[in-house]
Amino acid sequence: MGARKHNTAEAIKEAKKTQYFAKLNNVPSSPRKMRLVADMVRGMEVNRALGALHFSTKEASRALEKVLKSAISNWEQKTGKKADQETLYVSNIFVDGGMMLKRLLTAPQGRGYRVRKRSNHITVFVDTKNTETQK
Numbered sequence: 001m002g003a004r005k006h007n008t009a010e011a012i013k014e015a016k017k018t019q020y021f022a023k024l025n026n027v028p029s030s031p032r033k034m035r036l037v038a039d040m041v042r043g044m045e046v047n048r049a050l051g052a053l054h055f056s057t058k059e060a061s062r063a064l065e066k067v068l069k070s071a072i073s074n075w076e077q078k079t080g081k082k083a084d085q086e087t088l089y090v091s092n093i094f095v096d097g098g099m100m101l102k103r104l105l106t107a108p109q110g111r112g113y114r115v116r117k118r119s120n121h122i123t124v125f126v127d128t129k130n131t132e133t134q135k
Contacts, residue, residue, distance in 0.1 A: 020078060021125045022070035027063045031097045031120040034060045038093040038122070046072060046088040046126060064093075064122060071124045092125040 027034065037060040041049040046068070053065040068090070072083050098119035104112045 020075035022067050023123045024067045025121045026098050026119045028119050029060050030118040031095050034095045034120050037061050038095050042093050067122050067124045071126045087129040088126050091127040094123040096121045
């Protein structure tokens with residue numbers, strides 16, 4: 001690997017040490033459905049977001065709640081503080097398209113229709129309100 005690539009990779013690793021996030025890959029629902037739920041909790045305080053996700057009727061909210069709890073746990077692990085003492089909020093959420101299973105559904109007159117079973121990758125970043133005001 002070249003020196004420039006190596007230096008860039010090291011800089012990315014150092015930057016990720018100060019960020020608190022969790023990622024879940026290949027969630028079996030379409031990215032469009034997941035983005036509806038992600039938009040609902042983006043920028044919200046963590047406790048309010050957990051409540052909103054827990055009582056939501058959408059199936060996508062179950063997976064997003066799981067990832068949010070993991071991000072909170074990662075924040076607690078890296079900082080050594082409890083989430084109840086700080087004002088954590090969902091700073092960023094990414095929902096990217098994942099692997100797509102392509103299937104064939106039989107159709108009339110010898111034809112076949114394509115069925116695309118989509119999946120997505122969810123990344124949730126959490127941060128404290130205090131660090132946001134200091135920057």
